[in-house]
Structure formats: structure tokens, C-alpha cells
Amino acid sequence: MKDQIEHSYEQDIVGDDIYSIRKVIEPHRDDVDHVMKYVLIGIAAVFLSVMLIMPLAVVILNALRDGWQAYREAVLDEYTVKALQLTLLATVCAVAVNTAFGLFASYLLSKFYFRGRQVLASLIDIPFSISPVIAGLVFILTFGKIGWMGDFLKAHNIKIVFAVPGVILVTIFVTFPFVFRELFPVMNAQGKDEEEAAALMGAGGLMIFRRITFPHIKWALVYGVVLCTARAMGEFGAVSVISGHLRGKTNTLPLHVEILYNEFNTTAAFAVSSILVIMAVIILIIRSFIERKRKI
Amino acid sequence: MYVEMRRINKTFDGFQASKDVNFGVYKGQLAALLGPSGSGKTTILRMIAGLDRPDSGDILINGNRVNDIPGSKRGIGFVFQNYALFRYMTVADNIAFGLEVQKKSKKEIKDRVEELLELVSMQDLGKRYPNQLSGGQRQRVAFARALAPDPQLLLLDEPFAAIDAKVRRELRTWLKQMIGRVGVTSIFVTHDQEEAVEVADTIIITNQGRIEQIGTPEEVCRYPQTEFVKDFVDAERFEALMAIKKNGNNRCQNSPFCGTIN
Numbered sequence: 001m002k003d004q005i006e007h008s009y010e011q012d013i014v015g016d017d018i019y020s021i022r023k024v025i026e027p028h029r030d031d032v033d034h035v036m037k038y039v040l041i042g043i044a045a046v047f048l049s050v051m052l053i054m055p056l057a058v059v060i061l062n063a064l065r066d067g068w069q070a071y072r073e074a075v076l077d078e079y080t081v082k083a084l085q086l087t088l089l090a091t092v093c094a095v096a097v098n099t100a101f102g103l104f105a106s107y108l109l110s111k112f113y114f115r116g117r118q119v120l121a122s123l124i125d126i127p128f129s130i131s132p133v134i135a136g137l138v139f140i141l142t143f144g145k146i147g148w149m150g151d152f153l154k155a156h157n158i159k160i161v162f163a164v165p166g167v168i169l170v171t172i173f174v175t176f177p178f179v180f181r182e183l184f185p186v187m188n189a190q191g192k193d194e195e196e197a198a199a200l201m202g203a204g205g206l207m208i209f210r211r212i213t214f215p216h217i218k219w220a221l222v223y224g225v226v227l228c229t230a231r232a233m234g235e236f237g238a239v240s241v242i243s244g245h246l247r248g249k250t251n252t253l254p255l256h257v258e259i260l261y262n263e264f265n266t267t268a269a270f271a272v273s274s275i276l277v278i279m280a281v282i283i284l285i286i287r288s289f290i291e292r293k294r295k296i
Numbered sequence: 297m298y299v300e301m302r303r304i305n306k307t308f309d310g311f312q313a314s315k316d317v318n319f320g321v322y323k324g325q326l327a328a329l330l331g332p333s334g335s336g337k338t339t340i341l342r343m344i345a346g347l348d349r350p351d352s353g354d355i356l357i358n359g360n361r362v363n364d365i366p367g368s369k370r371g372i373g374f375v376f377q378n379y380a381l382f383r384y385m386t387v388a389d390n391i392a393f394g395l396e397v398q399k400k401s402k403k404e405i406k407d408r409v410e411e412l413l414e415l416v417s418m419q420d421l422g423k424r425y426p427n428q429l430s431g432g433q434r435q436r437v438a439f440a441r442a443l444a445p446d447p448q449l450l451l452l453d454e455p456f457a458a459i460d461a462k463v464r465r466e467l468r469t470w471l472k473q474m475i476g477r478v479g480v481t482s483i484f485v486t487h488d489q490e491e492a493v494e495v496a497d498t499i500i501i502t503n504q505g506r507i508e509q510i511g512t513p514e515e516v517c518r519y520p521q522t523e524f525v526k527d528f529v530d531a532e533r534f535e536a537l538m539a540i541k542k543n544g545n546n547r548c549q550n551s552p553f554c555g556t557i558n
Contacts (some may be wrong), residue, residue, distance in 0.1 A: 030521070039480045085382075101403060132375065189503075193376050193377075194380045196347055196380070197376060197441075198382070198393065199367070200345060200372070201393060201397050201445065202368035202369070202394070202397045203393070211384075212382055215384035216384065216515065273474060
């Protein structure tokens with residue numbers, strides 16, 4: 001029976017009176033395909049277990065190794081809470097700035113044609129290709145004591161390097177292209193006919209954005225924000241260079257994990273890591289939800 | 297003259313899309329801009345609409361120079377090549393958009409939308425979204441949307457290009473009748489001679505950014521004034537078309553082109 005081609009009919013109602021009948025035909029499979037399928041599934045399963053599931057299990061198990069009480073203490077520790085706060089602050093700032101920037105940049109680059117458009121689009125990708133450590137160094141060299149802006153900042157009593165503003169700045173830098181990269185292709189594919197049509201009818205810029213552009217890019221925007229959030233929370237290299245590792249002041253969660261680990265406080269290190277893991281899982285769930293929405 | 301182009305020049309990144317373009321269209325006329333692709337016909341249409349600005353020359357609508365007036369204030373309706381319907385709005389909302397922008401009252405908008413849906417015989421489809429419509433229906437919505445704010449001038453960019461060849465002919469007749477009924481001055485762009493001959497009162501032939509000839513279908517087909525027009529326009533085909541027109545319905549006799557046209 002398996003070799004027989006099966007038909008199933010699915011009725012699909014669009015609006016209130018269109019019926020379209022979709023014919024779903026199960027593809028014909030022979031035994032070789034069958035074996036191949038299970039081999040591939042097996043490889044994927046083993047790979048995923050070793051690379052992803054096992055490390056995650058290790059984090060959770062080690063975090064709870066000394067019992068619930070120890071876990072609670074590690075998570076509710078004063079410095080951990082401070083680090084969490086700083087991570088959230090940096091993330092919120094980075095997402096806000098990069099969302100605004102990503103919107104403007106992708107609107108500019110997809111709806112207007114001008115000289116240097118390509119160059120600008122490539123420049124935005126720089127943070128993708130620069131190592132975060134180097135990004136951190138660049139900021140130290142720009143805003144630090146010996147940097148170009150060092151004297152100016154000192155004269156005005158502004159502290160950026162080894163302080164919270166520096167942490168926020170590098171986080172913005174590292175996550176700079178995420179929202180833009182999601183929005184740009186969608187806006188580009190949309191073309192500008194609909195906007196031109198609306199403009200010809202006398203609609204202003206805000207109205208055009210609200211009624212025409214935004215509904216189209218909505219899910220891409222949310223997706224970009226989610227990716228940006230995930231990246232901002234986990235950033236280590238750049239923040240590590242610029243923060244100065246001041247406990248309770250400039251330590252973000254990933255930095256705090258490193259410090260705890262280096263102090264052989266493994267349980268606490270894993271407990272704090274589990275916070276990041278939980279946040280990552282939440283983001284993953286939101287992400288897959290959005291991906292499903294976007295397909296509709 | 298209702299619309300006039302005077303000595304218009306336009307260059308895009310070193311490519312001259314319009315070279316000293318001069319022509320006029322009378323009120324109530326239905327004019328076709330006919331030419332091969334890349335001949336600058338769409339550029340002319342977009343400049344009249346205010347979507348592009350000429351480098352030099354004057355555009356006049358109803359005797360007023362409109363170069364510095366934004367497209368939305370020129371009293372025009374524009375039908376885009378692939379209609380550019382707002383995909384996240386229903387058919388009714390698409391048609392209502394221009395009226396909403398003008399801050400018309402709810403009742404006025406509702407009445408006008410119903411009137412237009414009836415005009416294009418789509419009364420029952422107002423709640424549909426553009427992706428639930430056929431090509432021909434989309435064209436009708438685009439037409440209704442362009443007419444909603446009661447423009448004095450209707451511009452159509454390749455209005456039949458996105459439509460199945462089979463129904464194109466039917467839609468041409470429909471569009472010509474509609475424009476006649478509404479009585480709006482119209483200019484449309486096409487690269488299809490048959491389309492231009494069948495629909496337009498006046499044909500403006502463009503080539504490499506220049507205007508080659510302006511005249512009635514009969515004039516440009518029977519009396520081409522330049523070598524280009526002579527080559528571009530297929531006189532025999534024109535005679536075949538005229539024969540069909542004369543015979544009323546699609547019966548044509550003694551013409552080798554019957555098969556290709558129908």
C-alpha cells in the first residue's frame with residue numbers, strides 16, 4: 001500500500017466565497033530514499049545532541065549541582081543582579097538605537113537612488129566583519145585617554161571608557177546591522193510603486209509609512225529586533241575590552257560569568273549562565289513564532 | 297490644449313531619456329504614447345505626474361505651468377504598470393485612500409466608493425484583498441482608485457502589460473468605454489501598436505527620447521513622416537484592424553491578419 005500514490009484533498013476558504021481545492025500528492029519513495037532519510041536524521045540528531053543539547057544540559061545540571069539554595073544565592077547575588085541590570089540596559093539601548101537607525105537606513109537605501117548608495121549599504125555591515133575585540137579596542141582608542149576625543153571628554157568630565165556609556169556604545173556598535181539587514185531586503189523587494197501611488201494621492205510621509213510601508217515590514221522588523229536583542233545580551237568580546245571589569249559597575253552578565261568561573265566558583269558561574277540560557281530560549285520561542293507568522 | 301509639454305529635456309545618470317519633447321493633448325482626448333521600450337515614454341508620463349522632474353522645459357496642465365507643483369496637487373490620477381494596489385488594504389479601502397487623504401466625510405467616502413465599485417462592476421468584491429483578485433479585476437480596482445478623487449487627467453502606464461493576452465482585448469474595449477463614459481482626459485503608455493490604434497484618439501510616437509510623430513491612428517499608420525515611424529508602424533496590420541473595426545464585431549474578411557489579431 002505504501003507504494004501507492006495517495007491523494008488527499010484539502011479545502012481552503014479565502015474570504016467568504018472562494019473555494020480552492022488543493023491537491024496534495026505524497027511523493028513516491030523507494031527504499032533507498034527511505035534509508036537515506038533515516039541516516040540523515042540520525043546524523044543530524046547526533047550532531048545536535050553533542051553540539052547543542054549536551055552543553056545546555058551541562059549548564060543546567062551544573063547550575064543545580066549544589067542544590068536549589070546555592071542556585072538561588074548565586075542568581076540573587078548583588079553583583080549578579082547588577083550585571084543583569086547592566087545587560088538589560090545595554091540591550092534596550094542597543095535595540096532602540098539600532099531599530100531607529102535600521103528603519104531610517106533601509107528606507108533611505110531602498111526608496112531613494114543616489115550616488116554612493118552601495119558604499120553606504122556595505123559600510124553598515126562593517127560590524128559583522130570586524131572582530132568584537134577589535135571593536136572594543138577601537139572605542140578605547142577613540143574615547144580613551146590617549147584617544148582622539150580623550151582631551152575633549154576629559155575637559156567636559158564625560159567618562160566613556162571603563163564606564164557604562166562605553167559598554168552601551170560597543171553593544172550598539174556590535175549589533176548595528178541586525179535590524180537593517182532584516183528590513184532592507186523586504187523594503188527593497190516591495191519597490192516604491194505603492195508609496196508613489198499614495199504620495200500622488202496627497203498622502204504625507206507619516207501616513208505613507210503607517211499605512212503602506214509599516215504593514216509590509218512589520219514582521220521583518222520584529223524579527224530584526226529579536227536577533228538584535230539576542231546578540232546584544234550575549235556580547236562578550238567588545239564589552240570585555242571596554243568595560244574594565246568593574247564588579248557591580250561595568251560588568252555585564254557574560255563578563256560576570258567569566259569572572260566567577262576564573263574564581264573557581266563553578267556553580268555560581270553556571271547558575272548565572274542559566275539566566276542567559278533561559279533568556280535565549282525565550283527569544284528562540286518568540287523567533288519561531290514570528291517565523292511562522294511571517295510565512296502566512 | 298489641456299496638457300502641454302514644451303521643450304522638455306531629462307537626463308538620468310548620463311542617459312538622455314527625453315530630448316526636446318513637445319506635444320499637447322486636448323481636453324477629453326485619449327492619447328497613447330507609443331514607442332519601443334527605452335524610448336522615453338514612461339519618463340514623459342512620470343514627469344506629467346510629478347514623479348520625475350524635467351531638467352528643462354515647461355509642463356502645462358490646463359494652461360498653468362506645473363513644474364513646481366507637487367504631483368498630488370496637479371489633479372491627476374495615475375494607474376501604475378503593475379497597479380501598485382495597497383496590498384494590506386481591501387479593495388474598498390484602496391479606492392477610499394485618496395478620499396481619506398483629502399479628509400472627506402465618512403459618508404461621502406462611502407458613497408463615492410460604492411459608486412466606483414459599481415462603475416467597474418465589482419460591487420461584491422469590496423472586501424477582498426488585491427491578492428485575491430485576477431489581473432483584470434486588479435486593473436479595474438486600480439482604475440477606480442485613480443478616479444476616486446475625481447481627477448481632471450488620467451495617466452496610465454502600460455495598463456495592459458500585466459494582463460493575460462486572452463483577456464487583454466476585452467479589457468481594452470472596456471477601458472476605452474469607461475474613459476469615454478467618465479469623460480476624463482487620458483494619456484496612456486504602450487509599446488503595442490495594436491493597443492494604441494484600437495484605444496487612442498491620438499498617437500504620440502516616441503523613439504530614443506524624441507517625439508517622432510503625432511496624429512490620429514490613421515495619420516500615423518497611413519502617412520508616416522519619418523523613417524522610424526514607417527518601420528515601426530505596421531501599415532498592413534493597421535488596415536486589418538480598421539477592417540475589424542468597420543465590421544463591428546470580430547468578424548474580419550479577406551485579411552491575412554485575422555488569425556493573429558483575434
